[in-house]
Amino acid sequence: MCYAVPFALDVTHAPTTDSRVDIYGYDFDAVTPQMVLVTRDGYQDVTSALIARSHAHLTFKLDGVPLSSNSLSLGLAWGHLIRHSIALVHRATPVCSSRVETIPAGKTIVTAPLRTSGEGSLARPGTKIWADASLDYSNNKLEATICMTADQAANDTIFSGCTVEFLYTTDPDGVIEGVLGTSRSHISYTRATSQPADIRNAAAQGPVRQWAFSSGDVSMTARLNEIRIVSTDDRACISPLAYLEARRTAVLSPETKRALDSQLTKVAPRILTLRPRFAPPSFDGKAP
Numbered sequence: 001m002c003y004a005v006p007f008a009l010d011v012t013h014a015p016t017t018d019s020r021v022d023i024y025g026y027d028f029d030a031v032t033p034q035m036v037l038v039t040r041d042g043y044q045d046v047t048s049a050l051i052a053r054s055h056a057h058l059t060f061k062l063d064g065v066p067l068s069s070n071s072l073s074l075g076l077a078w079g080h081l082i083r084h085s086i087a088l089v090h091r092a093t094p095v096c097s098s099r100v101e102t103i104p105a106g107k108t109i110v111t112a113p114l115r116t117s118g119e120g121s122l123a124r125p126g127t128k129i130w131a132d133a134s135l136d137y138s139n140n141k142l143e144a145t146i147c148m149t150a151d152q153a154a155n156d157t158i159f160s161g162c163t164v165e166f167l168y169t170t171d172p173d174g175v176i177e178g179v180l181g182t183s184r185s186h187i188s189y190t191r192a193t194s195q196p197a198d199i200r201n202a203a204a205q206g207p208v209r210q211w212a213f214s215s216g217d218v219s220m221t222a223r224l225n226e227i228r229i230v231s232t233d234d235r236a237c238i239s240p241l242a243y244l245e246a247r248r249t250a251v252l253s254p255e256t257k258r259a260l261d262s263q264l265t266k267v268a269p270r271i272l273t274l275r276p277r278f279a280p281p282s283f284d285g286k287a288p
Helices: 240-249 254-266
Strands: 003-005 008-010 020-024 034-039 042-045 050-054 057-061 071-078 081-089 098-103 108-111 114-117 128-138 141-152 157-169 174-180 184-190 197-201 208-214 219-224 227-233
Touching: 008 240, 034 081, 081 240, 098 157, 108 141, 108 157, 128 174, 128 208, 128 219, 141 219, 157 227, 184 197, 184 208, 227 240, 240 254
Parallel strands: 008 081
Antiparallel strands: 003 020, 020 057, 034 042, 034 071, 050 057, 071 081, 098 227, 108 219, 114 157, 128 141, 128 184, 141 157, 174 227, 197 208, 208 219
């Protein structure tokens, strides 16, 4: 939903008149964004320093914002919920505890798309099938979206639709920060027979292990692979992913970097290979 430049702030650096955070997302004009300063004592509204540049770009001016070692984060909020947090760090900031959690293989999700055109059947050969599965997470919840389209061009018959299904929640005080491995599976093929069902194996690295199409009730069943997620405690700390991204995009004091770098030895190496969800593929210190 959002990506900030810099990704975190070192409160030991005094803000200047030019100090700012640029926040990139989408449809900011469809909501009423607010900025809150989160401290150990509570919340302070600092929305007056937030400037809307476009529907996809906000700027937060730091000059005059009372940052201190008591500050924990800046929270971009709307609808009474914080949607994105910008960590405020110093040499005493702890790195959050992170772990890999596993969802066993074998769960099935069925999507039954609706007829969008035509009156014919999909049982005959030549029907084209497309299906897609993607994993999506927000806060501590993981969901899967399965979409399918079936097109029998000979009789202008099309079925199409999507299903969103809950998969998993982590600890209530934690957040899901990423998925290890590929978070999307896709299949497309043309049916060569009139059998009522097709079963196709999927690539091993995606979330789907097997696709099963039924022409009778027009449905697609996705049988899932094992899924591994990274979850992180959210208790007055900076996540390992956020800190590593901050090192790429922010000027951190040597003392802060030494203190936080020393804590990364406790984090599983495979967790450190991830980047924040909406991070651009590469970063050179400029706006994405």
